[in-house]
Amino acid sequence: MTKIGIYLDYNASAPMEEAVANAVRDVALQGGNPSSVHRFGNVARRAIEDAREKVASFAAARPSEVVFTSGGTESNNLAIGGSGRETVFVSAVEHDSVLAPAADKSLRCEIIAVDTNGVVDTGALDQMLTAAKSPALVSVMFANNETGVIQPVKKIAEIAHSHGALFHCDAVQAAGRLSLDELSGADLISLSAHKLGGPMGVGALIVRHDSLKARIVGGGQERGRRAGTENGPGIAGFGVAAEIASTHEKATEINDLRDNLEARLTAIGGFIFGDGAVRIGNTSCVSMPRVAAETQVIAFDLDGIAISVGAACSSGKVGASHVLAAMGVAVDDAETAIRVSLGHQTTSAQIDQFIDSWTILRLRTGDAARSAA
Amino acid sequence: MAYNERVVDHYENPRNVGSLDKSDEGVGTGLVGAPACGDVMKLQIQVSPDGIIEDAKFKTFGCGSAIASSSLVTEWVKGKTLDEAIEIKNTHIAEHLALPPVKIHCSVLAEDAIKAAVADYRAKHVGVSGDANAEHAETVDAAE
Amino acid sequence: MVENVTGANINLPIYLDYQATTPLDPRVLEVMMPYLTDNFGNPHSRSHSFGWEAEEGVEKAREQVASLIGANPKEIVFTSGATESNNLAIKGVGEFYKDRRNHIITVVTEHKCVLDTCRHLEQEGFRITYLPVQKNGLLDLDKLREAISDETVLVSVMAVNNEIGVIQPIAEIGAICREHGAFFHTDAAQAVGKIPLDVNEMNIDLMSISGHKLYGPKGIGVLYVRRKPRVRLKAMINGGGQERGMRSGTLAPMLCVGIGEACAIAQKDMGSDNERIRSLSNRLAKGLEDTLPDIFLNGDAEQRYPGNINYSFAFVEGESLMMGIKDLAVSSGSACTSSSLEPSYVLRAIGVEEDLAHTSLRIGIGRFTTEAEIDYSVATLKAHVSKLREMSPLWEMAQEGIDIKSIEWSDH
Numbered sequence: 001m002t003k004i005g006i007y008l009d010y011n012a013s014a015p016m017e018e019a020v021a022n023a024v025r026d027v028a029l030q031g032g033n034p035s036s037v038h039r040f041g042n043v044a045r046r047a048i049e050d051a052r053e054k055v056a057s058f059a060a061a062r063p064s065e066v067v068f069t070s071g072g073t074e075s076n077n078l079a080i081g082g083s084g085r086e087t088v089f090v091s092a093v094e095h096d097s098v099l100a101p102a103a104d105k106s107l108r109c110e111i112i113a114v115d116t117n118g119v120v121d122t123g124a125l126d127q128m129l130t131a132a133k134s135p136a137l138v139s140v141m142f143a144n145n146e147t148g149v150i151q152p153v154k155k156i157a158e159i160a161h162s163h164g165a166l167f168h169c170d171a172v173q174a175a176g177r178l179s180l181d182e183l184s185g186a187d188l189i190s191l192s193a194h195k196l197g198g199p200m201g202v203g204a205l206i207v208r209h210d211s212l213k214a215r216i217v218g219g220g221q222e223r224g225r226r227a228g229t230e231n232g233p234g235i236a237g238f239g240v241a242a243e244i245a246s247t248h249e250k251a252t253e254i255n256d257l258r259d260n261l262e263a264r265l266t267a268i269g270g271f272i273f274g275d276g277a278v279r280i281g282n283t284s285c286v287s288m289p290r291v292a293a294e295t296q297v298i299a300f301d302l303d304g305i306a307i308s309v310g311a312a313c314s315s316g317k318v319g320a321s322h323v324l325a326a327m328g329v330a331v332d333d334a335e336t337a338i339r340v341s342l343g344h345q346t347t348s349a350q351i352d353q354f355i356d357s358w359t360i361l362r363l364r365t366g367d368a369a370r371s372a373a
Numbered sequence: 374m375a376y377n378e379r380v381v382d383h384y385e386n387p388r389n390v391g392s393l394d395k396s397d398e399g400v401g402t403g404l405v406g407a408p409a410c411g412d413v414m415k416l417q418i419q420v421s422p423d424g425i426i427e428d429a430k431f432k433t434f435g436c437g438s439a440i441a442s443s444s445l446v447t448e449w450v451k452g453k454t455l456d457e458a459i460e461i462k463n464t465h466i467a468e469h470l471a472l473p474p475v476k477i478h479c480s481v482l483a484e485d486a487i488k489a490a491v492a493d494y495r496a497k498h499v500g501v502s503g504d505a506n507a508e509h510a511e512t513v514d515a516a517e
Numbered sequence: 518m519v520e521n522v523t524g525a526n527i528n529l530p531i532y533l534d535y536q537a538t539t540p541l542d543p544r545v546l547e548v549m550m551p552y553l554t555d556n557f558g559n560p561h562s563r564s565h566s567f568g569w570e571a572e573e574g575v576e577k578a579r580e581q582v583a584s585l586i587g588a589n590p591k592e593i594v595f596t597s598g599a600t601e602s603n604n605l606a607i608k609g610v611g612e613f614y615k616d617r618r619n620h621i622i623t624v625v626t627e628h629k630c631v632l633d634t635c636r637h638l639e640q641e642g643f644r645i646t647y648l649p650v651q652k653n654g655l656l657d658l659d660k661l662r663e664a665i666s667d668e669t670v671l672v673s674v675m676a677v678n679n680e681i682g683v684i685q686p687i688a689e690i691g692a693i694c695r696e697h698g699a700f701f702h703t704d705a706a707q708a709v710g711k712i713p714l715d716v717n718e719m720n721i722d723l724m725s726i727s728g729h730k731l732y733g734p735k736g737i738g739v740l741y742v743r744r745k746p747r748v749r750l751k752a753m754i755n756g757g758g759q760e761r762g763m764r765s766g767t768l769a770p771m772l773c774v775g776i777g778e779a780c781a782i783a784q785k786d787m788g789s790d791n792e793r794i795r796s797l798s799n800r801l802a803k804g805l806e807d808t809l810p811d812i813f814l815n816g817d818a819e820q821r822y823p824g825n826i827n828y829s830f831a832f833v834e835g836e837s838l839m840m841g842i843k844d845l846a847v848s849s850g851s852a853c854t855s856s857s858l859e860p861s862y863v864l865r866a867i868g869v870e871e872d873l874a875h876t877s878l879r880i881g882i883g884r885f886t887t888e889a890e891i892d893y894s895v896a897t898l899k900a901h902v903s904k905l906r907e908m909s910p911l912w913e914m915a916q917e918g919i920d921i922k923s924i925e926w927s928d929h
Contacts, residue, residue, distance in 0.1 A: 016554070032538060033729075073757055218632065
């Protein structure tokens with residue numbers, strides 16, 4: 001099946017650039033286990049170490065700090081479960097892959113509240129850390145996957161460190177959209193390749209913390225921090241994607257397209273969640289008042305436009321977004337929110353088409369709502 | 374694992390492989406290492422009546438670095454007096470062959486092999502040269 | 518023989534390390550390619566066709582994997598590889614049932630990741646029995662019968678050993694486990710697609726599979742988890758709820774379709790593949806044994822996967838042999854440990870003396886190995902083993918009739 005359509009779900013997954021796909025294929029064809037000492041092994045090892053340098057440079061980290069994983073979810077689980085800290089403070093708007101491991105019964109977990117824009121209450125965090133009885137781990141994401149809202153990570157790192165806490169930052173959605181230099185104070189940083197134009201099935205945890213405890217053991221790969229034969233082709237693709245993405249951090253075209261989209265939507269009755277905060281430039285969490293998100297999704301799909309309701313992994317789940325709930329959005333309103341996320345292949349013509357579809361749907365359902373009333 | 378080109382050269386073209394007659398009065402034999410550790414070196418020296426090493430032969434069971442270390446010392450000891458020969462240090466060998474840290478033990482073994490061969494020769498000539506520094510020498514001895 | 522070698526066109530170095538990883542089958546790559554370009558959707562996106570198509574690919578792959586091992590697709594959990602699968606099976610089952618049963622049985626020759634996971638559980642208070650193996654590398658079933666009890670929650674025994682290729686009596690082990698109400702996990706990374714395996718016939722409750730050991734992609738594996746009777750486990754990676762909560766994280770459709778196709782090809786070609794591999798294996802064994810004295814096959818001669826041949830070449834040190842035969846990409850131990858200087862714990866476990874353990878090579882034969890490559894390999898091995906023996910003081914002693922064990926060697 002060839003896809004004719006408009007893809008506006010870059011936060012779920014981004015298509016790979018040709019150079020990335022080529023790197024994946026080339027390394028896959030080279031073969032070899034990077035732990036083998038013969039020539040095939042050496043070639044495989046070199047591909048991984050080259051990529052490690054690229055990812056390190058992208059993340060403003062040292063190569064030795066890069067631990068390759070199977071993706072953002074594993075990275076978050078490794079950070080939370082492997083930090084060695086039993087007291088964990090996580091923000092209310094974190095991804096499930098942070099919230100779930102933090103809720104493990106071996107840990108004491110408390111939730112840091114956010115304001116109506118979804119921004120972490122740093123004062124509350126400071127108080128929580130003051131009251132903590134043992135050294136804690138603080139986990140706050142860089143940018144939210146559903147709303148794009150950016151957290152004050154520099155300040156959070158300072159607060160955490162002033163209390164002897166470690167700071168983990170899930171930068172999966174921010175990577176490639178914001179400079180990771182901001183995270184120089186983070187002890188642990190999660191990255192996912194496929195959210196920044198790399199292949200699925202690979203990610204990294206940047207580890208600046210000496211005593212990370214491996215979760216997957218046996219084999220000694222990644223300096224004992226993550227066992228298992230490395231996914232060389234995926235890692236190579238990640239490296240190339242990271243290199244390309246670092247040139248994107250300052251790109252303003254997407255930001256302009258998104259601002260244009262939002263200006264037009266609000267003019268015709270749309271409501272943007274989190275727009276009182278600083279956000280990454282590609283994401284819009286937008287409500288079409290009184291129209292269920294499910295209805296919108298189906299209508300957009302019929303028009304050949306791919307958008308999503310909240311995060312991809314929970315797309316199939318019933319129930320409103322925990323992110324919007326934490327921001328104090330009423331359930332009825334939250335259920336009218338869709339996520340539109342743009343990428344480098346997005347054009348202004350596609351935005352026009354999206355606006356057209358949105359407008360028609362709003363008129364149609366508005367009529368339906370009126371006639372039903 | 375990348376090997377230094379000198380190691381490769383000695384491995385591919387080992388110098389002085391072979392054996393001398395260990396019962397010959399002029400021959401000193403050193404056998405060091407252990408099969409269980411993965412390295413055994415046999416180094417033999419042919420010493421002239423005036424105390425100069427005229428010939429040297431080796432056989433080695435071990436990795437490429439062990440073979441190269443023993444091959445190298447057969448070249449180095451030739452023409453030296455016994456006292457000069459035992460001045461050859463493992464650090465010289467390791468440096469010449471650019472051995473990585475995990476292979477330093479190969480050079481240590483080569484140094485030990487020289488000492489063992491010299492000690493064996495001297496043991497055969499106790500009283501002759503007045504050398505008393507040969508109490509643990511035996512033809513088949515794993516010297517340490 | 519020599520004409521064969523010089524006459525045939527072979528690419529050097531020759532890949533003979535099929536246990537470390539197998540080359541990607543071009544047919545597998547072909548199926549993966551669309552997911553590198555057009556089909557980039559997230560399979561968990563339920564709101565558009567990009568996601569649905571990705572999901573379709575994933576579900577087809579699940580069926581292909583299930584079919585190869587006689588399982589139901591719902592019993593297939595995708596992971597990042599066999600190491601994760603082994604960790605998840607042992608830690609996951611152990612932790613879920615620890616209040617009821619806390620004894621686990623495994624075998625000393627298991628893969629490092631099984632042993633390390635068991636050691637980890639041991640620290641958490643589990644009782645672990647590490648069963649020895651016989652000199653042929655096979656588990657003595659009576660030892661298992663003695664060790665198993667109603668406290669045993671899990672028995673983990675690999676199907677085919679990665680270092681010496683012996684095939685454990687899986688069906689018999691499965692029957693014993695079932696009798697005692699213990700779950701049976703098998704690390705089948707080296708076995709799936711190579712020997713016939715059926716989870717129901719063999720009473721296997723959990724099985725680890727690796728993509729890149731069966732001509733599929735790296736970065737993906739499977740844990741088979743039985744549904745009837747149901748095996749439950751505590752997930753290691755949480756948040757998102759994919760794979761029915763047993764393993765969260767975005768599935769990589771490209772990797773899923775890759776392992777799926779690899780399984781489908783294995784199912785179709787296993788018979789003919791094995792016939793070829795057996796014949797090449799015999800050719801290699803005959804070529805070496807006819808010309809080189811004092812070489813020893815490690816592990817049982819019959820109960821083995823023929824594509825995994827582990828020989829000890831007495832009086833020759835393995836690393837120096839590797840250096841000489843650099844046109845042959847073989848292994849002197851398992852890939853994860855081969856950079857260390859320690860002799861293999863598997864060889865020690867089957868009673869190979871340390872000096873012989875230092876002289877062993879694993880030669881892996883697989884789907885793409887040719888007869889000309891085998892002939893070249895035999896000639897190369899023969900030349901270098903002979904050359905190194907000429908250089909070996911141990912060989913010289915052996916020829917003189919000196920028993921090297923009678924010598925008091927120093928430790929250094």
